[in-house]
Structure formats: C-alpha cells, structure tokens
Amino acid sequence: xxxxxEMKEQAAPSNSLPSSSPSALxxxxxxxxxxxxxxxxxxxxxxxxxxxLTMALRRKLKASVLSAFLNFALTPGSEAHSRLxxxxxxxxxxxxxxxxxxxxAQAPAKHALPELEIYCYLLVLIFLIDQKKYNEAKACSxxxxxxxxxxxxxxxDFLAARLYFYYSLCYELTGDLAEIRxxxxxxxxxxxxxxxxxxxETLLNLLLRNYLHYNLYDQAEKLRSKAPRFEAHSNQQFCxxxxxxxxxxxxQLEYTDAKxxxxxxxxxxxxxxxxxxVQCNKWAIIVRLLLGEIPERTVFMQKGMEKALRPYFELTxxxxxGDLELFRSVAExxxxxxxxxxxxxxxxxxxxxxxxxxxxxxxxxxSCISLVDVAKKLRLDSVAxxxxxxxxxxxxxxxxxxxxxxxxxxxxKETGDIxxxxxxxxxxxxxxxxxxxxxxxxxxxxxxxxxxHKEKESTDKRRERQQQEQELAKHxxxxxxxEF
Numbered sequence: 001x002x003x004x005x006e007m008k009e010q011a012a013p014s015n016s017l018p019s020s021s022p023s024a025l026x027x028x029x030x031x032x033x034x035x036x037x038x039x040x041x042x043x044x045x046x047x048x049x050x051x052x053l054t055m056a057l058r059r060k061l062k063a064s065v066l067s068a069f070l071n072f073a074l075t076p077g078s079e080a081h082s083r084l085x086x087x088x089x090x091x092x093x094x095x096x097x098x099x100x101x102x103x104x105a106q107a108p109a110k111h112a113l114p115e116l117e118i119y120c121y122l123l124v125l126i127f128l129i130d131q132k133k134y135n136e137a138k139a140c141s142x143x144x145x146x147x148x149x150x151x152x153x154x155x156x157d158f159l160a161a162r163l164y165f166y167y168s169l170c171y172e173l174t175g176d177l178a179e180i181r182x183x184x185x186x187x188x189x190x191x192x193x194x195x196x197x198x199x200x201e202t203l204l205n206l207l208l209r210n211y212l213h214y215n216l217y218d219q220a221e222k223l224r225s226k227a228p229r230f231e232a233h234s235n236q237q238f239c240x241x242x243x244x245x246x247x248x249x250x251x252q253l254e255y256t257d258a259k260x261x262x263x264x265x266x267x268x269x270x271x272x273x274x275x276x277x278v279q280c281n282k283w284a285i286i287v288r289l290l291l292g293e294i295p296e297r298t299v300f301m302q303k304g305m306e307k308a309l310r311p312y313f314e315l316t317x318x319x320x321x322g323d324l325e326l327f328r329s330v331a332e333x334x335x336x337x338x339x340x341x342x343x344x345x346x347x348x349x350x351x352x353x354x355x356x357x358x359x360x361x362x363x364x365x366x367s368c369i370s371l372v373d374v375a376k377k378l379r380l381d382s383v384a385x386x387x388x389x390x391x392x393x394x395x396x397x398x399x400x401x402x403x404x405x406x407x408x409x410x411x412x413k414e415t416g417d418i419x420x421x422x423x424x425x426x427x428x429x430x431x432x433x434x435x436x437x438x439x440x441x442x443x444x445x446x447x448x449x450x451x452x453h454k455e456k457e458s459t460d461k462r463r464e465r466q467q468q469e470q471e472l473a474k475h476x477x478x479x480x481x482x483e484f
Contacts, residue, residue, distance in 0.1 A: 024060040027053070028069045028123075032116060039115045039155050047115065047158045054123070061127045063088045069123070073116045080117050083143060084124045087136050114151050118144065118159045125166050134174050141167040145183070152194050161202040161234075168206045172213070181210050192228060200228065201237040208244040217251045224248070231444070239269045243280055250287055250346065259287045278308045279341070285312045286346045289353060294320050311337050319350060322358025324379045327351065355380075356393055363399040363412040370409045383408070 031050045038046030067088055074081040121144035128137035144163050148156070164187065171180050184207050191199035204227050211220035224245065246261035266280035281299065288295050300306065300313040311334035318327040331338070331347055338344040358378050362369060375386035390410055393399050401412040418424070 024057060024062070024065045025068050025072075027057050027060075028065070029072060031057075032069075032073050032119070035115050035119055036113060039113050039153075042155060044155060044158060047155055050119070051158060051162060054119075054126075058126060058130070061123065061130070063127070066123060066127055070120055073120055080120065080147075084120055084140070087124055087128060087140050114153060115155055115159065118148065118151070118156055118163065121147065122159060122162055122166070125163070125170075129166060129170065129173075134170055137166075137170040138174065138176075141170050145187070149187075149190065154196075157196050157198050160196070161198050164199065164202050164206060168210070177210055177213055181207070184210065188227075198233045198237075201234060201241070205237055205240045205244065208241070208248075212244060212247060217248055220244070221248050221252070235268060235445075236270070236273075239265045239273075239276070242268070243276070243283075246280075246283060246287075250283065250290075255287050255291045259284060259291060262287060274304050277302075278305050281305065281309060282312055282341055282343060285309070285316065286343050286350070289316060289319050289350055290346065292353060292356070315347065315350075319354050319357055322354055322356075322361050322378075324351070324354050324358065327354045355389055359390065359393050360399055363401050363410070366410075367412050368409055369412075370407075372408070374410060 031053050034046050034050045034053075038044065038050070067085065070081055070084055070088075074084070121140065125137055125140050125144065128134075128140055141163065145167055148160050148163060151160075164184075168177070168180065168184070171177050184203055188200060188203040188207065191203055204224070207223055208220050211217070211223070242261045242265035246258045246265060249255070249258035249261060262280050262284040266277050266284060269277045269280065281302070285295050285299065295316060300309045300316075302309075311330070314330045314334070315327070318330050327350070335344065338347055355378055359374070362374060362377060371383050371386045371390070374380075374390065375383050378386065378389075380386050380389070387403070387405075387408075390399075390401070391403060394401055394403065399412070401410050404411055
C-alpha cells in the first residue's frame, strides 16, 4: 500500500509540471536576452528591469526549470554550471524534463557573459532560500561572493547588490550573522574603491543591521559617521538606512532626529512592504511618547496594522491617561511582544513620562493640591517621591506651578493662551519645511532618458557644425596674431 501511495504522489507532479514549466522557462529566457542586451549596450536600466521581472517570477521557480535554464545560459561542464547544478535536487523525472527542454532550446554560447553567470547564481540562491535549504544557500552565496570579487563591471552592480542582500539573509536565518561581518567590511571597501555606489548603500545597510542585531550601537554609529556620503540610488535602501539611523538616534536619546528619520522611512516605504512599515511605526510611536507627544488614533488604524499595533495602542492609552498602574499591567501583559520588537528597554524609559503626564493633568485640574493626594493619584510609594517628582517637573518646565514646602502642597498657576506664544509659529514652520523638503526630494527623484533634451542631428548637420567650429577657431587665432 505504501508503495502505491508513493507512486501516485510521484505521478501527480509529472502531469502538472509540463503545463507550468515551459512558461516559466520561456520567461527566464526572455530575461536572459534582456540581460544580454543590457550588458552589450551598457544600459543598467535593462538589468534593473530583469531583476524586477525575476521577483515577479519567483513563485514559479522549480528545480527542473532552473536546471533547464542553467543548460541554456551556461556552458554545460563549466565550473559555474557544475557548481550551481550540484545545489539543485535532481531525479529521473526532472532529468528527463531538462533533456527535453534543452533539446528544444538554442545552443548556449561558448563563453557566457559575467552578467548571466551572476544572474544564475542569484536565481539558484533565491530558490534555495524559498525551499528553506539554508546550508546549501550559504554555500551558494559564499561562492557567488567569491566570484563577484573578481568582477568590476557597472552592469553587474545591480545584480551584485541583490546577492549581497541574500548573502547576509542566509547567515541571519541560520544565526551566524557575526561570521560574515569582516567579509561585509571587505566588500564595502571594494565597492568604495570601484565607485559602486549602489553596492556601498546595500553593504552599509547590511553592516548596520549586523551591528544592531547584536546591540552594537556605538560601532554602528562610528561606521555610519565615517562611511562616504552620496545621493541615494535606491529608495528601498534609503528607507532601510533611515530606519537604522532612527534606531541609533533613539538609543542615543536624540528623539527629535529619531522621530524625523522613522516617520520619513515609513512614508517612503513601498505599500507592499507592510512588515517594514509596521516596524517603523512601532519605533516611531515609542519615540513620540518619549517626546511627550500622543500619536493620533489613525496611526493605529492603518490598513493591515491594527493587530500588530494593538499592544502599542494600549500602551499609548496608559501614557495618555497618566495611570502608572495601567502602564505596568500593559508592560507586563505584552512583555514578550516588546522584547521581540526590541523596544522593551525604551518602554522602561516611559515610566517617567507616564508620571509626568499624570502630574500635568493634576496641575490643570487642581489649583492647589496636597502632595499626599498627588502621591495617591500617581500611585507613588511615598510623599517624598512625589515632592521630588513635582520639583523636577517644575524645573524642567513640564508644569507651571510652585511648591509650598511648609504646607506640603502644590500650587498651580493659571494656564495662559498658547496662541500668545511662539509655539504655533514653530509648528507651522516645521510643517512648511517638511513640505518643501518633500517637494525637493520629488524633483530630485524624477528620471529622464539620457540626452533627451538634445535632438539627434544627422551626419550632414554634424559635419556642417564641425566645419563652422573650425572656421571660428581659425578666425579667433588670426585675430590673436594681429593683436600681438
């Protein structure tokens, strides 16, 4: 019975594979021709388009399809072909399908392009990661990185950036991220010497992620501050950089800069990157609470984020009310979630903000209140703690009140009109600056085809223009001789 079941399970894929494999293989061949055209014409846009088409085709990748494509793109028996084929699972049915696919395909070139070879490494690496074969993926990624070190072609830069990302991902999934830190630093140095700016962006983000994974914030900041600065080439890499920078600034208590970086990363992130936007919003919520701000309810009601942001919504509600006991219960209830998000240490800092918020509410509600009642309302341990907290809040300007030590009470002053201060002007100024910055970034992000503003001149016009320039240069030379 077991043999019959196994035979039936093996027979099912053989009927379904021929219907899906040819279309996937056909798309891969079209992508290969696109890469060849981009390599010969030195058009990086075609390489980038090929990568985008590959990501859309990712779910259709199978071992038989990849084997057939390797036979088409690489020379059978070559070092790259034999190495990549060893990572793919092969059986009789797959071997038969590969033979039929290669017989119908065109004969491969004797010398494969470096771009096609790196693209084959990328395809096999993506397939191994999707199949959760992380050990084989680590070996494949290491071999691809060793091959990349010997290549210095601008058309390979986009493919190399993807390989760097998956190279780091393989080691992160197996928990060996610290092993490749030295190799990533060497790759970043090579990319800098080769003026590969996209590679520098990708490797800098991978190094920052590597350091932050082990809570090495000081080393991450030193690397970031000394790394070369240039205009961003990839929106995704720029979003990651802003997110890592926001985390570093948060740990360094620079909450204003951290808030700006995190909110900008969340706005710039693609709509499809839901997990990344959720992480940005989690950290941004904590930073805003540490700044004394209360995030709007719409932040927690974004599409697809309600469940993930629920613990932070309850935490924000506790901070807004100023209830220290509710804050403690929420922190204990979702402690595992906060620890996995890496925000548990930041939430410990929020205790002082909760007390300050409750004290501000008390100062608004009461013109005069005893310190004993303040300690009861804030649920503090002693009256001495309440007195020191009130004194510190008055010194920092959080509340407008005075302390009566003789009678043991807090005297609140009348709240003034906020529109008589410069705070509204500062708020409008920050909004205007944000809008202008967004407009400038949108203008810089516009893309135009090269030399689109120049009209293509014919051969006769070019000869006529060159003749006129020569006559003009001769005339100027004669005038210079006459002056001397």
